[in-house]
Amino acid sequence: MRRALADRLLPGLVAAMALLATLAAAGGDAAAGLAARWQAGAAAAVTVQLPPARADAAETVRAALAALPDVAAARVVDPARLQALLRPWLGEAAAGMQTVLPLPVLIELHLTPEAAARLARAPAAEAAALAERLGTAAPGIEVEAHGLWVARLARLAAAVRGVALAVLALVAGVAAAAVGVAVRAGLAARRDSVLVVHGLGAGDGWIAAQFARRAARLAAAGGLLGAAAAVPVLMLLRGLGASLLAADGDGDAAVPGLAAAPGMLAVADLPWLPLLAVPALAWAIGWTTAQITVRRWLRTLP
Numbered sequence: 001m002r003r004a005l006a007d008r009l010l011p012g013l014v015a016a017m018a019l020l021a022t023l024a025a026a027g028g029d030a031a032a033g034l035a036a037r038w039q040a041g042a043a044a045a046v047t048v049q050l051p052p053a054r055a056d057a058a059e060t061v062r063a064a065l066a067a068l069p070d071v072a073a074a075r076v077v078d079p080a081r082l083q084a085l086l087r088p089w090l091g092e093a094a095a096g097m098q099t100v101l102p103l104p105v106l107i108e109l110h111l112t113p114e115a116a117a118r119l120a121r122a123p124a125a126e127a128a129a130l131a132e133r134l135g136t137a138a139p140g141i142e143v144e145a146h147g148l149w150v151a152r153l154a155r156l157a158a159a160v161r162g163v164a165l166a167v168l169a170l171v172a173g174v175a176a177a178a179v180g181v182a183v184r185a186g187l188a189a190r191r192d193s194v195l196v197v198h199g200l201g202a203g204d205g206w207i208a209a210q211f212a213r214r215a216a217r218l219a220a221a222g223g224l225l226g227a228a229a230a231v232p233v234l235m236l237l238r239g240l241g242a243s244l245l246a247a248d249g250d251g252d253a254a255v256p257g258l259a260a261a262p263g264m265l266a267v268a269d270l271p272w273l274p275l276l277a278v279p280a281l282a283w284a285i286g287w288t289t290a291q292i293t294v295r296r297w298l299r300t301l302p
Helices: 009-040 052-066 079-100 113-121 123-137 147-189 191-199 204-241 272-299
Strands: 045-050 071-076 105-111 142-145
Touching: 009 147, 009 204, 009 272, 045 052, 045 123, 052 071, 052 105, 052 123, 105 113, 123 142, 147 191, 147 204, 147 272, 191 204, 204 272
Parallel strands: none
Antiparallel strands: 045 105, 045 142, 071 105
């Protein structure tokens, strides 16, 4: 069997496929996690603008909005924070912006889970209805709900996850094809021996099991090698993304696997389920493909 199925080429091919499969699965999980966080966080946030002329009534408007059933919390944005938001575009001129052009007063609203869920299900219609309810409670305000953009980002994340699943299916198919080609090459190399053993009375199942065990072990070894190679790659990718997806103001990590400080990664938060599942799936693909390939070849014998 070692002459029939070499222990170098097949594990290397399966390892490459396992690496791609692990990265695709991790990407799909990350996209799903981001979509869930967007829907639970940003979708529940609403920004209300109050004209500069009504700045003195900011606390009154905030209290009126906080009393609404759909609003869980409301707070007036500190002017220093508003200037910090403008600084990337205006530079140091943002500090004196208030004296040149009065800025509107911003009030941040956090919706209740029920209101956020309605906004996520029907972002366009619910955003208009929410703006009408808020405008009734505090006339003259401008409302900006983030649910519409969150819904679009969630659809994008779902598309990314769908692509990841398609990549997984493609990788599994390529791995099965590689095992099938290797098994056929092994059958061709040991044709005479197989014919002799088959002529002496060995059943198709017994012969197929010999090839299947060898192919499954080689595929599992390749899967384990690919999963091991994916660990540093995933840590590198998450480290590069830590500055973008770092902790938010409340100290919660933006995505699972990122610690509070950028660049600090928790190894325990890596996608260990896909990493551990890849060798097992590779073993199953090797076993099944070898069984099917050998049995079909044996049925062609005279």
